[in-house]
Amino acid sequence: MKKIYLENGVEATAASYHDFPLPEFNDNPFIQTLPPLKSKEEIIKTLHKKPLFSKEEKGYENHYRLIMLQRLFDYFQPLPIHVEVWEMINNLIIEGYLSRNPFDKDYLSYLNNTGKSIINRTFDFSNSVQYQTSSSCGMFIGFSGMGKTTTVNRVLQSLPQIIVHNEYKGSHFNQIQLVWLKLDAPPTSSLKALCLQFFVKVDELLGTNNYKLYVSRNSSVDSMLPMISQLSHNIGLGLLVVDELQNIRSKGAQQILNFFVNLINSGINVALIGTPGSYRLLEEELRIARRFTGSAEINYENMPNNEEFSFLLESIWRYQWIKKETELTKEIIDEFYEQTQGISDLLIKLFIYTQKAAIENGSERITVSLIKRVAKERFKSIKPMLEAIKSGNPFKMNKYEDIMKRQVFEPDVPKTRNYPEKSKGTHNTSSVSTTTDNKSSQANHNNTRETTKKVQGDIRNLTTEDLSKSVYDHLLEINLIDQMDDWK
Ligand SMILES: Nc1ncnc2c1ncn2[C@@H]1O[C@H](COP(=O)(O)OP(=O)(O)O)[C@@H](O)[C@H]1O
Numbered sequence: 304m305k306k307i308y309l310e311n312g313v314e315a316t317a318a319s320y321h322d323f324p325l326p327e328f329n330d331n332p333f334i335q336t337l338p339p340l341k342s343k344e345e346i347i348k349t350l351h352k353k354p355l356f357s358k359e360e361k362g363y364e365n366h367y368r369l370i371m372l373q374r375l376f377d378y379f380q381p382l383p384i385h386v387e388v389w390e391m392i393n394n395l396i397i398e399g400y401l402s403r404n405p406f407d408k409d410y411l412s413y414l415n416n417t418g419k420s421i422i423n424r425t426f427d428f429s430n431s432v433q434y435q436t437s438s439s440c441g442m443f444i445g446f447s448g449m450g451k452t453t454t455v456n457r458v459l460q461s462l463p464q465i466i467v468h469n470e471y472k473g474s475h476f477n478q479i480q481l482v483w484l485k486l487d488a489p490p491t492s493s494l495k496a497l498c499l500q501f502f503v504k505v506d507e508l509l510g511t512n513n514y515k516l517y518v519s520r521n522s523s524v525d526s527m528l529p530m531i532s533q534l535s536h537n538i539g540l541g542l543l544v545v546d547e548l549q550n551i552r553s554k555g556a557q558q559i560l561n562f563f564v565n566l567i568n569s570g571i572n573v574a575l576i577g578t579p580g581s582y583r584l585l586e587e588e589l590r591i592a593r594r595f596t597g598s599a600e601i602n603y604e605n606m607p608n609n610e611e612f613s614f615l616l617e618s619i620w621r622y623q624w625i626k627k628e629t630e631l632t633k634e635i636i637d638e639f640y641e642q643t644q645g646i647s648d649l650l651i652k653l654f655i656y657t658q659k660a661a662i663e664n665g666s667e668r669i670t671v672s673l674i675k676r677v678a679k680e681r682f683k684s685i686k687p688m689l690e691a692i693k694s695g696n697p698f699k700m701n702k703y704e705d706i707m708k709r710q711v712f713e714p715d716v717p718k719t720r721n722y723p724e725k726s727k728g729t730h731n732t733s734s735v736s737t738t739t740d741n742k743s744s745q746a747n748h749n750n751t752r753e754t755t756k757k758v759q760g761d762i763r764n765l766t767t768e769d770l771s772k773s774v775y776d777h778l779l780e781i782n783l784i785d786q787m788d789d790w791k
Pocket residue numbers: 375376377378379380381382445446447448449450451452453454647648649651
């Protein structure tokens with residue numbers, strides 16, 4: 304692909320067109336400039352990112368090795384979920400462009416008309432049905448630190464962002480194509496701030512002046528929305544990605560939902576990324592939203608202590624800058640699980656911090672007791688959250704927006720009294736950890752998925768028909784409260 308530079312110095316790609324095996328892709332310049340679709344193996348290869356590393360580096364002085372350890376923050380190991388995210392994002396982009404072919408007469412007249420009505424201030428989303436776009440929305444919701452942002456960035460980076468068209472199949476076609484735009488909602492940001500960010504980012508990338516021309520600090524969200532939509536069409540926007548969705552504060556969930564639904568209805572594909580705290584915004588309306596958009600949704604909670612978790616650990620394990628290379632045993636895997644509860648971010652950090660400690664104390668070796676000590680020091684502040692995850696108790700977990708259980712918000716989950724059995728080893732977990740403990744904690748994790756589905760909402764549903772047991776015993780049995788005896 305040929306690189307060119309826009310007037311503002313930003314790098315762009317000169318459009319070159321290739322044929323896809325799908326004829327419906329081949330009369331659309333927006334699609335024919337996109338990279339060929341990839342197989343699962345190719346996706347994994349593309350997403351994979353290795354850190355710089357060589358065994359000789361083990362011989363370097365401490366202060367160099369300590370810096371080398373930081374390279375692990377750059378490492379990315381694709382897992383099956385990342386392939387799903389890749390496919391979701393790429394499908395959204397292609398589907399969007401399929402319904403918005405710039406050589407389609409109907410689409411062009413729709414654009415013309417909406418443009419005019421925005422200028423005349425007669426634009427009304429509810430009436431704009433002249434052209435049926437089939438845009439949709441993707442959602443990627445997961446616990447904090449599971450790598451959502453990293454994954455989405457890696458997927459987006461694999462696509463050209465700005466493409467400049469000049470001529471398509473012998474016709475003059477002077478058009479810019481912004482394949483994706485990613486907005487990040489900073490903590491406690493408003494919907495309005497998000498809209499303003501849209502204009503600023505587009506201007507930054509394309510060297511345009513829309514912000515100055517069309518918006519001011521006094522513009523309302525309602526007035527900006529049609530302009531965002533029109534501008535998105537004008538610049539051939541393939542996908543609008545909004546990360547850290549849970550940070551948006553608003554007068555009500557309804558307002559945020561309306562905002563996105565209107566955007567989607569105006570023909571812009573949207574991908575929303577956030578922690579389960581996002582459900583607080585969308586709650587009940589989520590179901591309606593899904594019906595509206597036929598959206599794809601990916602959920603990513605913490606990993607159970609399974610092959611995926613050990614695979615991630617195995618894949619980073621070779622990057623040891625300590626002198627006495629430590630073998631990865633089942634005991635170590637279980638200890639890592641115990642201390643990180645399957646949160647990828649913590650896994651990487653614990654591996655780095657433990658090596659750092661081993662270099663600093665001169666032992667140059669990773670041991671279970673060192674892992675325990677490092678986790679105790681480093682993860683002190685998040686200990687209650689980790690305990691909540693470990694308990695699998697959705698009511699405890701919901702104290703933390705980052706790890707909320709989504710089922711609690713799901714309005715259409717059937718209520719039932721069919722509770723899973725209590726798994727042992729959940730309440731006596733504080734310091735000793737053995738292989739058995741971890742197994743049961745995993746069993747508990749799996750159970751929890753079930754439990755949360757069934758107990759949502761009303762605590763009265765929890766009481767049992769078996770009157771021989773007290774409510775306390777029953778709540779204990781289904782793992783929703785702690786054993787009070789432990790408090791003595
Ligand atoms: N699959 C993975 N391979 C390597 N590192 C990962 C992976 N997933 C997460 N991480 C680590 O977790 C950190 C946090 O990820 P991030 O994308 O910020 O999570 P989220 O957006 O879900 O909160 C990253 O900086 C990276 O070090």
